[in-house]
Amino acid sequence: MSPRSKLALTLVGALGASVPGGGCTSPQPEPAEGRPGFAARGVELTLPAPGGQLRARADRLAIADSGAELTLEGDAAVSLDAAGGLSAKAHRLRVRPAEQRVELAGAVRARIEIRGAPDGGF
């Protein structure tokens, strides 16, 4: 593993520690190509969400702005399955952990589960 890959792994690990209740795993971290920050393949990211956790997966992760912003690309998927029954896929997913915001762009497809509706209504 190159020194830069080690640094990327350290950054990813540190990011998980900086998000209360959250974490980020990256089995094969590697330097980002042609863009600032670092990239890692096979990423799974978790963040605290109402009633549970927000879980995001993607092929690549780029970290920018000292970890304030993470961009996940390539078959990106996000789910709130432990919470609101929302799951979504898109080409690109941007996460700002401190603000607890997730932005998906590019052919967004989502499923929303309606719970607690009156009998016969839904």
Place this chain on the structure above:
Amino acid sequence: MGGSRPLIGAALVLGLGLALASGIAGAGQTVEVEADRLQIDNRLRTASFEGNVRATYGKLKLGCDAMSVGYDEDGNVKSLKATGNVVVRRGPARATAAVARLDARLGLLVLEGRPVLVQGTNRLEGKRITVRLADGKLEVVGARGEFRLGGGEPR
């Protein structure tokens, strides 16, 4: 004969409500959404879809410029609000409005902002149209309707 017209009109109005609501009954509890962008804000407990929003709920199809989903403290969907060029379709029935709100707990679809409900030659508009999804019952505030009986002139 003229006394029967309000009853026929009421039946047609109920038919319009049933046409929209029957797309929901037995459809399960999942809404499929396509859009250009989605923003999830965990602090505000909202998920906001923007750009070419298309939602499908059973046989009910909804198109709009933007749609916001609100969650409660347990993460359950509390409400859906569609805004901008809202079109709701179910088979031959079609409703348009500036705003559509779906209250998941109460089972109500509320159309506001010059709502118009159309099926075939029947047309109903008002200031606010509320569809009770369990049985298709309509509540219309400021109602104005146009119904054609047997292909005749509007009543």
